[in-house]
Amino acid sequence: MRAILSGVHPKQGGQQSLELELIDVPYAVTDLAMIFMEKNALATFNVPIHRGVRNNMLKVRVDMQSFTFEHRGQSDFSWEMYFAFNVDHQPYLLQVESEYVSGRHQLTLSSYFEINSDDEEHALLDVHTNQNVDDFSITSINLTQGGLTVTGHDTINGQRLGQQTLILKDQASGEQVEYADTVNLLHGLFAITIPVDQLNAGHFYDLRIEYHFQGQLVDQRVIWTRALAGQNDVQPQSNGQTVKIQATPTSGVVISVLPPLPLTAKVAALGSKAGRVRNKVRQLNTKVNNRYMRWLFKRNHRPFETTTIIFESFGGRQVSDSPLAIYRLFKRLYPGFQLIWSVDRSAVAACKANGIPYVVRRTAKWVRTLEKARFWISNARFPAWVKKPKSVTYIQTWHGTPLKKLGLDIENVTMPGTNTAAYHRNFVNEANRWDALVSPNDYSTQIFRSAFGFNNQILKVGYPRNDELINASADDITALKQKLNIPLDKKVVLYAPTYRDNQFAEKGKYTFELPFDLDQFKAQFGTDTVLILRMHYLISNALDISGYGDFVYDLSSYPNISDLYLVSDLLITDYSSVFFDYAYLKRPILFYPYDYHLYKDELRGFYLDYEKDLPGEIAHDEATLLKDIELYLQRPDMSADPKFQKFYDRFCSINDGLAAWKVVNYVVHQIEQ
Template sequence: MVLKLFRLIFVLLGSLPKKKNLVIFESFHAKQYSDSPRAIYEYMKKHYPDFRLIWSVDKQAAPLFDGFGVPYIRRFTLRWFLEFPRAKYWVNNVRLPSWMPKPADTVYVQTWHGTPLKKLGTDIEEIHMPGTDTASYKLNFVLEANKWDYLVSPNAYSTEIFTRAFEYGGKVIESGYPRNDVLSTPSETLSSSIKRDLGIPVEKKVMLYAPTWRDDDYFEKGKYRFEFQFDLERWKREFGEEWVLLSRMHYLVAENFDFSAHAGTVYDVSTYPDIRELYLISDLLITDYSSVFFDFAVLNRPIVFFMYDLENYRDQLRGFYIDIENEAPGPIVQTEADLFAAINALKDSDVRSNPKFKAFRNRFSSLEDGHAAQRVVEAFLE
């Protein structure tokens, strides 16, 4: 009944004249100030002072936005209902609640949140997530995509997949990802500042571990499990003198990890506001099936793929769009011993001399030139 009431109010207010210079932003279900919506917001704040730029924020995330000094309205409050349905522009990077209709005169810009490796939307053959089934999941995806007026794509490869997997027939802005603009011209001053804020000694090298979630390993709907598959004590003995390890769990993982035994060596950065800043300070990335490696590659730094459950993930859970075993821009390993060996082999290397890495960059990152946010904004304001 509450959702029906919300929908009714939303429809009624959405039928009123639009606030033509109002842009409302959300990132990851209104819980983050991050990703391409943040990059677009910051670009518009600098170059389009006549626009009102406001964030829609989950109540639990309000302190985060207070800290950044960013203007926001709390989701589902009276003020939110008076503003959101009447905004001329929405900018988001994930799906909105299914009860929320898009008014006819609203321009909905969907940035999405990654170049796809694992299958998406209607391309997934069977859903293993709690609280839904395959048919419902696919239908909800298609219904959401029908609301979008613009879809941001980082490259031609993604455009082909997005339009098919989302059954999307609207306008595509093939621009590169706005969130990656900062990676195309990394700043040493900014990197030093980020390390200082995290308490990382400036002389230490940084290794970022950023795995994804597993659809079939969960506590309940929306709360997924994750277990480390390498020993942190051994990692510390092997690399701790020269390196620190940043642990960045996917936002869907509900685990709270206790790294107190490894203080000063292992840092939990799962709730750090923006992963782009973690990329900037990281000298090497460890990941698995997460799309983070597409972005990190922009920096021309080493990547190791720790795919300990490759066969199950590839053949049962999701499946891949590319032949990852032949096209990955770094070694794929499945055991702790091989992981540590790969790190040692890559940690001082220049990946730009690797033909496979160069081919990967040319295919997926050719548009990442620092001007993606500009291209996106100019496209949806035309």
């Protein structure tokens, strides 16, 4: 039996909820408790668990302030965690493993806590007190063409900071440059960019921050407690000067300004850059067959000197989903890493248009890049013949909370090109290559364990792609509607059905016909409503919407479905898992399973009780569907609906808008180890 710390979430009053996952529980356990033991003082702290085990998940609420005490001037406390239980009145103690690595969570101006793991992957709660109240630890610091960008947490123990101001103080003259244009990067993170093009050449500047907290003005020096690897610490300016970030021995941050280079140095630098370009041109980028690919994967490739992360979404067909959310945050926080997308040739034009570094799949360069990288981040499976080196950490984000049965849970696979035994075998083989799997909730964690035969690390942080749903503002939604040419004065209905395993045209392609009359739909709603169609990417036939003008928008190929969630007022789906994500918005959801009994009884089946567990009404015919649309377009907020709120608490409550940051933090922690 194993007990794994799978998540830590803030609660009201400064408390934290620790979440434990129990694996391989062979018997009934009683008298549950969490026991914390401080490694140095050997003190113990016992927290009874009053709620029993549900779906092998436990939640324990603790106050981090209670993990400090007076002991010979000790200021740092490291607590091991143990799960205590009884079996047939016999007591047992199990040390808790860690699948969660937190950042620095400030408790007061002088104390903070972190969740770490020891050399044997056991969980540690590290609490630090008596810290310097003059220090403010930041999350990232980078120089860009726009200036010096600093990001950090905007709360202390759940209380918001206010009016953050970044200050550059000239060490020689004492003059200050201040900037307070704060951007909310993600929920809980702020970013400030301060121009540096007017700083004095040859001068050094200390970096400080001011903010309001609990009614007081706080002035602190900015500290950076990690190596600068991954940060962009040098940036040439248009005036010829070069600005550089330096860390002091005491973790402070100094900005230095180097004078313009002489002409001879510029020529030498240009020649070096041209040489690198010539080397890249010489790289082989020829499409080869699978046999040649397999042979290339068997060769030993030395890893890149620069930490390299490969991103892939839906087998290279898109630059989208959770890998894109993680990529964007890496690009902003750690631009010094090499970030590369693995894409099909069909996605190359989009990469070029958006300045996204890429490598084309199934080429010799692709093989070398995969093998020489340090991390793979994907939301689907790589081909089975792709070899994963031991030096690579493979993070699987997956692509949805499962409604339909997956992997080993599918008893009869009817998809073309495979059979049940082969499908099961391929799923397990692929899952065993994943070093970490992202999960959005306890429900998914349990299914992933069983359906994938997965026993490696699960990062239960929520899906990074859903951060956008939590962090988007009303202005963001307006901008999206303008981008998609959707009228601002009309309501939006989003129809996003699943593909059906029994409607395939050929291997990898499926057909679909709309199960409602567009003319009737337009007649009833067309004056003040528009309809967005979002078909599954496997659908091979293009839907004919000619003649419907500004009423119907076929956005099936639009890469980011989260944008479509944000602009819509109501979702219609059937068996697709999209409603799990859409529920974050607390907007109405309707279900239109016009072939429900066929799909349930003859195809893959469901994990949920489709009649009881869904967060919205079910319409089995077109007349009921149209009636429900008219009703629920008048109810934009479902927060007061008990059934909906119960669903939200079960499936959406852990995502705090920082899922991408938590995955980034996990990767950086692996690098530092």
